Amino acid sequence: MKHFDEPLNTTQADQFGRASAALLRQGAQSLSPAIKDRLYAARMKALSLRKPEKVRVQKPVFAGVAGNWTSGSNHVWGTVGWIAPLVVLVFGLIGIAHWQDESRxxxxxxxDAALLADDVPPDAYADSGFMAFLKNGPLSDSDSEDSSAQLTPSK
Known part of the structure; x- marks a missing residue:
């Protein structure tokens, strides 16, 4: 036995719909013509006052000759919308590569300038921290005198 709060399955819903429609048809046949006319007029008035439904219409999308997806009309902004980020990416990568080459x-x-100026002994090039030394710049004169005095053993 089914309770009223349990949902109907598809077959039961179809049977209920057919039985309801049959009862309504039988009841409508037994109505007087005046009542039928009033019901018809009320239905037409209700339909005329009803707000129109918003219908969502989608444009057809077709694959173009070039293999890209286009809608019914060509939109410049639609094409620019996917080409512009690609162009920015390519120029960005070219710029980064150029900057890295310039830095190297x-x-x-x-x-080469340090070697030619003879500010640094050639043995320093074998040291792994030499590039850090060059980036920090040579020591100032007062610092170099102090450090050279500390590094030079006294005789």
């Missing part, structure tokens, strides 16, 4: 060239130029 400048580092090599600093090493």
């Amino acid at each position: 060239i400048n580092d090599i130029a600093e090493v």
Whole structure:
């Protein structure tokens, strides 16, 4: 035995709908013509006062000859919308590569300038911290005198 709060399955809902429709048809046949006319007029008035439904219409989308997806009309902004980030990405990557090349060239130029100026002994190039030394710059004169006095053993 089913309770009233339990949902009906699809078959039971169909049977209930058919039985209800049959009862309504039988009841409508037994109504007088005046009542039928009033019901018809009330239905037409209700339908005329009803707000129109908002219908969502989608444009058809087709694959173009070039293989890209286009809607019914060509929109410049739609094309720019996916090309612009790609162009920015490519130019950004080119800029980063150029900046890295320039940075590497400048580092090599600093090493060459230090070697040619003979500020640094050639043995320093074997040291792994030499690039850090070049980036920090040479020691000031007062610091170099103090450090050279400390590093030079007294005789």
